[in-house]
Amino acid sequence: QVHLVQSGAEVKQPGASVKVSCKASGYTFTTFYIFWVRQATGQGLEWMGWVNTNSGDTVYTQSFQGRVTITRDTSISTAYMELSSLRSEDTAVYYCARGFWGSQGWYFDYWGQGTLVTVST
Amino acid sequence: DIQMTQSPSSLSTSVGDRVTITCRASQSISSYLNWYQQKPGKAPNLLIYAANNLQSGVPSRFSGSGSGTDFTLTISSLQPEDFATYYCQQSYNTPYTFGQGTKLEIK
Numbered sequence: 001q002v003h004l005v006q007s008g009a010e011v012k013q014p015g016a017s018v019k020v021s022c023k024a025s026g027y028t029f030t031t032f033y034i035f036w037v038r039q040a041t042g043q044g045l046e047w048m049g050w051v052n053t054n055s056g057d058t059v060y061t062q063s064f065q066g067r068v069t070i071t072r073d074t075s076i077s078t079a080y081m082e083l084s085s086l087r088s089e090d091t092a093v094y095y096c097a098r099g100f101w102g103s104q105g106w107y108f109d110y111w112g113q114g115t116l117v118t119v120s121t
Numbered sequence: 122d123i124q125m126t127q128s129p130s131s132l133s134t135s136v137g138d139r140v141t142i143t144c145r146a147s148q149s150i151s152s153y154l155n156w157y158q159q160k161p162g163k164a165p166n167l168l169i170y171a172a173n174n175l176q177s178g179v180p181s182r183f184s185g186s187g188s189g190t191d192f193t194l195t196i197s198s199l200q201p202e203d204f205a206t207y208y209c210q211q212s213y214n215t216p217y218t219f220g221q222g223t224k225l226e227i228k
Contacts, residue, residue: 035217037165044208044219044220044221044222045157045159045165045208045210045219045222046219047210047215047216047217047218047219059215061215061216062216063216095164095165097164097165100170102170102171102174103171104151104152104153104154104170104171104172104212105153105155105171105211105212105213106212106217107155107167107170107171107210107212108155108157108165108167109167109170109176111164111165111166112164113164114164
């Protein structure tokens, strides 16, 4: 049974950083990429980037370039998303998702439960 | 970036109705199109991948079609558990953008 379990809710001040973890189980961690997606309250889904869990290579969307860092620790089957220079607009639920590469691109077949990050003074 | 536009944004429907949601890409994305269902307070759940492939465990009343720029998600007979928000997503080019969502509401 595949599971992605994320760390708990965070409250951060503007300008701070947050690091969210995503622990995978039920499959071989290094055979699937991990993607990160966020969702502001009442809003749609925004793709942030991915990590190749085998090589550690990453790709980030331009709008987060320079502020987001996605890493992984294969010894504990865990991926991390760190977002720096937080601002109020970063208040959102952050999801990790397992990426499956099919004949017609990526799709996200398993998701973590989400981590609420609140940026507030 | 590829823009994904869904219509309608919301739909009042009834149990048993046939529902069609459309998704249009700002450029051709071949069949690199996925559909997700999201219920309040929950993570999205994959329904359809590569435009018309039903994800394992998803009821057969869900189906997808289309290629190029125009895609549809069809629910053949709406069930009470289907009232949710639906998102399309392209995986043709990064960033892998999502549509704005279509919320199905009970009439």
